[in-house]
Amino acid sequence: MLVVILICIIAVALYIKFRYSRVALYKFAETWPTYGDLPILGHTHWFIGGPERIFNNIRTLMDAINAEGKTVSSVWIGPSLYMVSFNPDDVQKILETCLEKDYSYKFLQTWLGNGLFVAPIDLWKVHRRLMLPIFHNRIIEDYIEVFGEQGNVLVERLQEQVGKPSFDVYEYITSCMLDIVFETSMGKKMDVQHNPDTPYLRARKTVMSIINMRLFKAWLQPDVLFNLTSHATVQKENIDATHKFTDEVIRDKIADFDEENYKEGRKDILQLLLERKLAFSNIELREHIDSITIAGNDTTALVISYVLLLLGEHQDVQEEVYKELKMIFGDSQRRPTKEDITKMDYLDRVIRETMRLYTVVPIIGRKTQKELKLSTCTVPAGVGCVVVPMVLHRSKKLWGPDADSFNPDRFLPENSTDRHPCAYIPFSYGTRNCIGRYFGMLAMKSILANILRSYKVTSQAFDRLKIEILLFPVNGHQITLEKRL
């Protein structure tokens, strides 16, 4: 009994000491409006539950904060203070000046090391500058051939679903995107579309699901607690397996590397990195290549799948897209070229509107490195800044009373002139935005053009969503296919 009392006294004393050391932060947070917090817990209870409940809670909490008309609000998750803003001027300032990622990205860092996505700011500055020329439009356009080739395989595979009941198209699309990112980033023809269940792909999925679980389970976040669970061992084994795979590809590439051989033709990203003799170690190469294959795959596959869901629901829009494709291709089944893709204006608007309504990267977390002056307050250094594109994209203040409806013509040039640059940020904004956005747009247009020339899509209304790092529909991307004549 005495021992228990002693432990309680020590715990209370430690808690008081901890609170005392952060008095300045608490005092400061009190000056911000807040909503839905509890004593001691703060907002932690909003982030407990399954992925659907967490999505609904985040939506409710953020909508309430946004509706209150407060430009800046505080959110406490456990002991961490976050500042949320829905004022596009503040969002612009945060994304332009706070380039350091939030603490929550550290769970990805165990896997992706100092790859571009999670790299600490000093290293990121150097590496982003070195990588930018490799993501130049001219180089990315060389990959259009791969997009067309893999898109054709996808169309062939989808044939098995024609006339059948609804099925989850995401599984097909993500395999196609994996083939694309593996071939373009490391020159590896994996043929995931025909072999979707390899040990490497299983290891990737396992790591993703453990990281996602950790993100939303507060008690698994401290390393000391996580390392006591079996998840830590499983995560380590699977991370090691994915690292081994990429390390081997890099070793083989270096062994075969002969500058003379690489003079002509299309080059994958790894070749380009080697050829330029950039000062990357083998580990850094692996971290960058892994980051690219992870950041570029599910995001793009999800957007394509959401486009198919929305077009299945909005047949008039689908017919408009089909008409545009007919005008570009006639009856030809040829692979889309750069010129073809440039002409897909309506499809472009459909994709943009889809990314507005279903923002696959729903939340972005940054950290202030020094004091940051926003519209209504000055945020001290070391505070997490949360930008929530999925809420900004449906804000009635920014998009009008029909913000929730699907209308690709919002993105007509004449309807976009007065829009704030941070009202629409599916690829984030500022210098730490998505380096693969041109790659993603070209791949999405090419693949959608291939599918929609061959098949007519139908789908049913879907409204249940969940957050598993990215935004997924709870029941999958269920569509049915009919062959076009």
Ligand code: HEM
């Ligand atoms: C529809 C497709 C895509 C969407 C919606 C998307 C979205 C985003 C967003 C929002 C970020 C910033 C995340 C943050 O700050 O937390 C980001 C970063 C990044 N994306 Fe994408 N992305 C897409 C496709 C791609 C593709 C195809 C690639 C590579 C081929 C790629 C590679 C990256 C990388 C490497 C970063 C980190 C950039 C940095 O920190 O400098 N993404 N992406």
